[in-house]
Amino acid sequence: MIWKHVRGVLVALHLFVVTFMALPSASGGMNRRAWADPTVQTEFAAWSARLRSYGVDVTPPELEETMWSFATSYEGVRNAVLKPFRPYLRITGTSQSWKMFVAPHRFPSRMEIDIDRGAGFETVFVERSGTYDWMRTWFDHDRMRSVVFRYGWPHYGAARKEFANWVAERAAQDFPGATRVRVSFLSYRTPSPDEVRAGIRPVENRELVEIRKLANERPPP
């Protein structure tokens, strides 16, 4: 009989904690550099315009500050409530993070890898390219897509540098004549449907460039 009540308490606690944790949260995105991304700034501008149309006079920077302030307070309360339950969530694998496609990335980036055999950089890999497909089998896997997606954001700088080191090790093995490898992200504004139909191609900007000398990756002769 007591077991029934204990079970009632435990199941109720489980439901409370998973539901509370699943509530909307900005955790993982609380980074000023991430908020400075054009995709995020475009959202603030669009929401500011919509709010003004409802009679709420707020500029995009004011809206951003308000949201930052609210999110900081909210995350503080959320973390405090969840803290005693963290061991349960970790051990049972019941964490809840459902930020799936919460906003389309209007200014995405496409990773490109180039090697230099002495005559300038030549492309060996471009995301989703059927032509430049070095290590494509790996980069097409969903876990590697997740990795590459993250490293296209500026605030993943440290991890991106390590990733470039890893690419350099591979390039040194696979391209014996190459002297350098470059890992970069080509960012662009996604064309609208009208622009695609009109044949307009996006203008790409090379960003987040990491260059490695491959001599460092090879054993001395």
Place this chain on the structure above:
Amino acid sequence: MIRRAWTAWVEALSARESATSLALLRIGMGVGVLLNVGSVVAHRLVPMVWLQPEDGGLRTLDHGPWLVALLGGPSPEVVWPLILGALVGGALLVVGIGGRWASVLALVCTVNVVNINGHAGGSYDELLTNGLWINVLGSGHRTLSVTARLSTGTWWPAARVPAFPRWLAIWQLVLMYCATGLQKLSIHWVPGGDASALYYIMQQPTWQRVDMRFVAWVYPLTQGGTIVTWFYEVLSPLWLLALVWAAWPERAGRCGRIANRIGLRWWFFGIGIVLHVLIFVTMEVGPFTFLSLAYYVAAVHPWEWDELREAPASVRATA
């Protein structure tokens, strides 16, 4: 009032039902483990995503999840046995050997492997580990299993087990939909905007299977898909209610009776399948589609699954 509510809650948790839905969930989660962990092994990606740079890893990892940390960190000597444990646990869940211990093995190993590298994962990991925990709580091994075959002489015995784990699975599924819907606050998602979210998401190279520029010519369809997706997710708690009303029609009020009459739960069921299949066709999101649909088996009441078991007998009787 509170005392009565508590008594009702305790009694509800004591309810028992056929084990068929939970058994199907068990099999689905077992296949999910094999797909999730097995695909990393099959692609020879283990060193890259789950080991340190000196062992071929992409980046410096911290001490790892609780068991990995306890064993000394993500070294090959720690990670490979955990991978093996996850795969064995997954296989045992599929065939139904080992009871709850198979679920514990699959859960502990999977949680500790897939969470080693926070940069190389997705929501499917959480969907899977939540499902494995529900398997630990449930008794899905009591039917559609080798264990059942050995102990009863039949693969699909009419075992009765606690019902609450199945309702936890339904809650989890609806929670996922609703939570992701409530977080889709982009101007391109919410009603009143241009409903262009799906179009732009499909253009994102990260998740594309193929070049998706062609959807510019069917843009209105993507707008319709955006609207349907958003409302489906935000309104998903209605699915839970519809399932409750269908399970206890005698307690359903006016809304419940209408929901039962129009088959509301089957609308959610059907639209969900269509959305997931479309995601699968257009985007590479790992085992997310499979795992989501694996939860759907819990949204069919076990007595409805059991009608399939009874069907051959009734056909024979008629003949």
